[in-house]
Amino acid sequence: MGIEQMSAIAHELGIYVDEESPECQDAKKNADSITAEIQDILEYKEAQLPLQGQIWKDLTRLEKEEFRLRKVGSEK
Incomplete structure (x- = not known):
């Protein structure tokens, strides 16, 4: 099941999903x-x-x- 299908089912159940917002549609x-x-x-x-x-x-x-060399230098 794709996101579009899930969004449609959620819409039928009265659940608001971000994919319905104008910002998400534009994106x-x-x-x-x-x-x-x-x-x-x-x-x-x-x-x-x-x-x-x-x-x-x-x-x-x-x-x-470089990190390994720094670590070796700080251990001495």
């Missing part, structure tokens, strides 16, 4: 328009999320190494 339209234009997911991620790729992995590895 859903915006999200749908963005995702509709994505053709190649990997290409989109590289363009829109540059820090999620190899650069991020390298930075994280360096930060972990």
Whole structure:
């Protein structure tokens, strides 16, 4: 069962759900328009999320190494 179906059932039962609010409706339209234009997911991620790729992995590895060195230095 999808969110839309759950929202419809909740509405029938008299339960207000956020998905019925104008803000949520606008956000859903915006999200749908963005995702509709994505053709190649990997290409989109590289363009829109540059820090999620190899650069991020390298930075994280360096930060972990720096933390380990600080920890070793403080133990002596």
